[in-house]
Amino acid sequence: DTFIQVFPEIAPAAIRAGQQARSLVPTFSPNKRPAALEQIRTTAAQSSILGEFEPAVNHTSSLTEAMEVTAQYVGMLTPATVCALFALDLETNTLRCVRSSGDENGILPGLTIPHGERTTGWAAAHETIMANSPATLDLEERAARFNPSLQSALVAPLLRDGKTIGALSVYSTSQNPFNDDHQYAIRS
Secondary structure, eight states: OOOHHHHHHHHHHHHHHHHHHHHSOOOBBTTOHHHHHHHHHHHHHHHHHHHHHHHHHOOOHHHHHHHHHHHHHHHHSSSSEEEEEEEEEETTTTTEEEEEEEOOOOOOOTTTETTSSSSHHHHHHHHEEEEEEEEEHHHGGGGGSSSSSEEEEEEEEEETTTTTEEEEEEEEEESSOOOHHHHEEEEE
């Protein structure tokens, strides 16, 4: 009842506000969203998914289960189809794949990469993210054993107390699919 009573007083102001808002925002085309609005939407969705990830992985009871949860969230945040967890072995100075997901044939577990070499080893040694590196640089002939073959890698070093303990490597069947949003998601 109150709204109906005050509507004639607020309607002109509401109409003016709506017109001003439309003049500030570019019109939407059915095929393309404005970049700034697309970025806000992407960031909000990413933040929501990342907020769910930590509690989900903390409630797992094994490394295998944690890797499956990680792969599910990586799949929501990136175009990756395969995830591999590499652990740094200080005695041999290598990174060894201890778990993988999206790898039904078990191609990656046991794979060792020298620390500082290939994509995963370089990213771990330099504590930096590598994106859109050819998967063959990291996996050599193993990349072609996937169907379809793996084309690109996104690798993030794993740090504990400021020291590298391994790397999370994710792979896509597309060439150069990883953008800044995907790098941010993997870094987080």
